Amino acid sequence: MTLAVLNIDWQTLADALALGGIYALMAVGIGLVFGVLRLVNFAYGQLIMAGAYALAFASQWDLPRWVGILFCFGVVLALSVAMDLLVFRPLRTQSPAVMLVATFAIAFLLQSIALLAFGPLGKIASSLAPLNRPVTISGVDIRKIAIVSIVVAVVCLLLLQLLLTRTAVGLQMRAASLDFGTARLLGVRANRVIGGAVLVSGVLAAVVAVMLTVQNPLVTPDFALRDTIVVLAGVVLGGLNRPIPATLGGFSIGFASGLLGGALPTNQSQYLPTFLFAAVILVLLVRPNGLFTRRQQAERV
Amino acid sequence: MSTLAVDKLEVRHGAVRAVRGLSFEVAPREIVGLIGPNGAGKSSTLHAIMGAAPVVGGDVTLGGRSLLGRRTEDIARAGVALVPEGRRIFAELTVEENLRLGLAGRRGGDGDGFARVYELFPIVHEFRRRSAGALSGGQQQQLAIARALVAEPDVLLLDEPSLGLAPRIVDVVFDALAAIRESGLAVLLVEQRAQRTVALADRTYVIANGELRLTLGPDDAGDTDRLVAAYLA
Numbered sequence: 047m048t049l050a051v052l053n054i055d056w057q058t059l060a061d062a063l064a065l066g067g068i069y070a071l072m073a074v075g076i077g078l079v080f081g082v083l084r085l086v087n088f089a090y091g092q093l094i095m096a097g098a099y100a101l102a103f104a105s106q107w108d109l110p111r112w113v114g115i116l117f118c119f120g121v122v123l124a125l126s127v128a129m130d131l132l133v134f135r136p137l138r139t140q141s142p143a144v145m146l147v148a149t150f151a152i153a154f155l156l157q158s159i160a161l162l163a164f165g166p167l168g169k170i171a172s173s174l175a176p177l178n179r180p181v182t183i184s185g186v187d188i189r190k191i192a193i194v195s196i197v198v199a200v201v202c203l204l205l206l207q208l209l210l211t212r213t214a215v216g217l218q219m220r221a222a223s224l225d226f227g228t229a230r231l232l233g234v235r236a237n238r239v240i241g242g243a244v245l246v247s248g249v250l251a252a253v254v255a256v257m258l259t260v261q262n263p264l265v266t267p268d269f270a271l272r273d274t275i276v277v278l279a280g281v282v283l284g285g286l287n288r289p290i291p292a293t294l295g296g297f298s299i300g301f302a303s304g305l306l307g308g309a310l311p312t313n314q315s316q317y318l319p320t321f322l323f324a325a326v327i328l329v330l331l332v333r334p335n336g337l338f339t340r341r342q343q344a345e346r347v
Numbered sequence: 348m349s350t351l352a353v354d355k356l357e358v359r360h361g362a363v364r365a366v367r368g369l370s371f372e373v374a375p376r377e378i379v380g381l382i383g384p385n386g387a388g389k390s391s392t393l394h395a396i397m398g399a400a401p402v403v404g405g406d407v408t409l410g411g412r413s414l415l416g417r418r419t420e421d422i423a424r425a426g427v428a429l430v431p432e433g434r435r436i437f438a439e440l441t442v443e444e445n446l447r448l449g450l451a452g453r454r455g456g457d458g459d460g461f462a463r464v465y466e467l468f469p470i471v472h473e474f475r476r477r478s479a480g481a482l483s484g485g486q487q488q489q490l491a492i493a494r495a496l497v498a499e500p501d502v503l504l505l506d507e508p509s510l511g512l513a514p515r516i517v518d519v520v521f522d523a524l525a526a527i528r529e530s531g532l533a534v535l536l537v538e539q540r541a542q543r544t545v546a547l548a549d550r551t552y553v554i555a556n557g558e559l560r561l562t563l564g565p566d567d568a569g570d571t572d573r574l575v576a577a578y579l580a
Contacts, residue, residue, distance in 0.1 A: 214450065221437055221448050228435040231397065233423035233452025233498060 056186040062304030064192040066297040067199025068257050072277040073296025074206060075250035077289050081223030082243045083134060084142050086286075088149040090251060091274030092156035093129075097122040097255025098171065098265040099164060105173035114173055119252040125156075126248030130241055138240070160267035168266035177260045191260045202253060203293065206246070210289070215242050276303060276319065279326045285336025294338045299326070348375035348531050349410025349426065351396070351502045357404030358391045358557070365391035367557040368405070373502060373533040378524060380544040380551030380563075381537045382575065388557035389537040390432060393504050396535075397429050398422045409502065423452040428500035432507050434491040438480030442471060445479050445490055449497030464493040467523055485516030492523060502533045509540050521547055542571045 072090065079087050100121040104114030133152060137145050177194060180187040210216040215238065221229040222239045230236055258270055277296050284295020299322060306318055329337055351373045358366035366388040373379045381389050394400035396407050398419045407414045414422050423429075437445050446461050465472035468489040474482060479490060488508055495503060505524075509517045521543060528534055538544040545551045546568035553561040553575055567574060 214447070217440075217444055217447055218451060221440065224437050224439055225435065227399075228431065228437070229448065229451075230418075230420045231399075231423060231429050231431060231435075232448050232494065233420050234448065235420050235424075235451075236418075 057180075057188055057192075058305065058308030060188045060192040060196075061308055062301050064195035064199075064257075065304035066301035067196050068254055069273070069277050069280060069300025069303075070293045070297035071199055071202055071250045071254050072273065073281045073284070073292045074203070074289060075247040075254070076277065076281055077286065077292035078219070078243045078247045078250075080281075080286055080292075081289065082219060082226070082240050083138070083145070085134070085145045085149065086278065087129075087247075088146070088274075088278075089129065089152040089156060090247075091270040092153050092160075093122050093125055093248065093251040094255045094258065094270040094274070095160060095265070095267065096125050096156065097252050098259045098269045099160065099169065101174065101256065101259045102169035102171040102263075102265040105171050106169065109173075111173050115256055118255055119249070122252035122255060123245065123248045126244050126251070127241075130244040134240065134244065135237070138236075157267050157271075164267070166267065168264050168269075171259045171263045171265055174256070174260045175263055178263075191257065194260075195257045198253060198257065202250065206250075209246070215239065219243055272319070276300075276322060279323060283326050283329055283336060284338045291336055291338035295336065298337070348533070349501045350374045351427070351533055351535065352408045353392065353396065353405070354408070355405035356392065356395060356402065356407065358388070358395045358400050359403045360391070360401065365400070365557050366395065369554065369557065369559055370405075371552055371559070373535045375501070375533050376528055376531050377550075378528050378534040378536055378548045380548035381535065381554065382539070382541045382544055382551060383554040383560075387554045389554065390506055391557070392554075393429060393506050393535070393537060396422070396427065396504060420451075423498065423500075424454065426454065426498075426501035427504065428452060428495035428498050428502070429504040430491050430495045430506065430508055432510065434484075434487045436479045436482075436487050436490055436494070438478070440479055441475070442477055442479050442482070442490055443475040445494050446471070446475070446497050449494040452498030452500065454499070461493075461497060464496050467496070467526060468493050485512050485519070488512060488516070488520060489523070492520070496527070500532065502535065503527060504535045504537075506537050507539060508536070509538060509543075517543070541575050542568055545571045 076087060076090050079085060097118040100118040101114050104117050109117070129152060133148055137148055177191045178189055180189050210220055218229060218234045218239050219242060222234060226236070258273065259265065276299055280295040280299030281292045283299060284293070285291035303318065303322055306321060310318065354370050356366050356369045357364070369388070369392060371379065381392065383389055391400050395402050396414065398414065398417055402415055409425060409427060414425065437448070446464070470486050471490050471493045474486065479487065482490060492508065508520050512520065524534060524536065524547065536544060536548060545563045546565055548565070551563045552559055553563065561574070563571065563574065
């Protein structure tokens with residue numbers, strides 16, 4: 047088996063940028079919660095799965111498109127808040143290992159609930175399908191969702207940047223992820239900051255759910271599971287401690303994944319995750335603190 | 348403005364009794380010093396006041412209301428601000444962002460912003476756009492005190508603010524504390540520099556092994572070192 051010759055066209059590039067954008071949003075969503083709780087939320091993919099089911103049901107019930115999207119946001123946010131109140135808050139003082147295992151449990155629980163309630167065959171979310179059709183820009187066919195994903199990702203990241211730098215709660219989130227003890231000494235309320243991070247992370251999960259459902263309208267219980275694992279690799283690749291490196295890591299792995307997925311012949315694309323994870327291992331061997339962290343920064347942590 | 352009262356405080360870290368039946372009060376417009384050797388229980392007392400040390404007996408009250416059992420952030424929001432040992436400023440954030448974090452503990456509206464602390468510490472104003480990590484140790488200490496004052500607390504606690512500072516900067520810090528007292532705050536100052544603390548404070552308590560050993564007034568400053576040494580021998 048030989049490595050396919052990379053023949054990258056504009057459409058593949060657009061799709062790869064779009065996937066990079068989506069993965070960057072997921073990476074930020076995971077990174078925000080990690081910052082304030084020192085917790086990698088393995089159930090993040092299941093939040094997205096729940097949102098995708100919401101969209102599938104909305105299209106089954108023939109609800110208007112925007113109602114379906116609102117429903118998706120409602121379901122994902124409600125689930126995020128429930129996760130914070132029922133699991134993160136009671137377990138916050140426990141060791142990180144306990145919380146980590148707890149998020150594994152939530153992930154399997156939600157996946158099993160989806161399997162029991164909606165069956166293994168999945169549902170089709172068809173109402174957003176028109177976004178999957180191409181538009182022709184100066185002779186190049188590009189799927190609308192690729193353009194929408196890139197724009198939405200950029201807008202979300204800019205809004206998040208504004209939130210983190212310009213608002214009191216955003217500043218408190220940054221301070222809490224640097225030194226929670228000192229932040230609390232100054233009167234920063236732990237519940238508010240963690241709740242805020244979980245909520246923002248939930249909004250991002252809902253956005254991602256919409257984007258991924260357009261790309262892949264067949265919603266199954268393991269929806270977004272593979273994406274989450276790839277993003278987690280990307281977050282580790284970039285450096286988990288800081289939001290910007292984590293975002294870049296998520297983008298890079300999404301972009302690489304999209305590019306390789308488009309360039310490899312179909313019969314070889316099943317090996318794509320293998321190549322990605324091999325690349326991640328190699329990078330971490332060379333730069334254990336992550337690809338995008340400055341050395342001095344990483345040492346201080 | 349309210350009085351901070353520590354009443355028969357007992358703090359225990361596992362089997363170690365860090366504070367044993369310590370009682371004192373800090374009233375508005377007053378500086379109370381707390382000196383003693385390493386491990387005497389000074390920091391444990393401060394942490395107990397902030398709800399961050401295991402209190403097994405006694406009480407801590409602010410204006411007559413107990414602070415025990417409340418969360419650290421709620422104690423901060425009730426009007427007690429701690430300038431922690433080692434300053435603990437956010438080096439990755441700007442000076443101004445550090446000050447904005449101090450607003451988290453402020454009760455009521457936004458007040459007059461940072462004008463008062465800028466007046467007290469001109470250097471903090473001058474460097475407000477810089478990264479806090481780029482400041483010198485003395486400047487960081489001024490920032491840490493300014494950040495605590497932004498919350499407009501009733502009580503200011505300081506844990507060894509002069510540690511590692513050049514003598515000239517220690518003067519700046521101690522002058523600032525005198526000015527802070529004039530503005531009506533109750534100040535509790537934990538220090539290693541015994542003589543300077545006794546000279547500045549209205550009362551200074553010498554503690555060792557978690558117990559009160561000696562109370563000194565400003566007039567004792569001349570002979571402090573010998574006095575303290577005698578009691579701690």
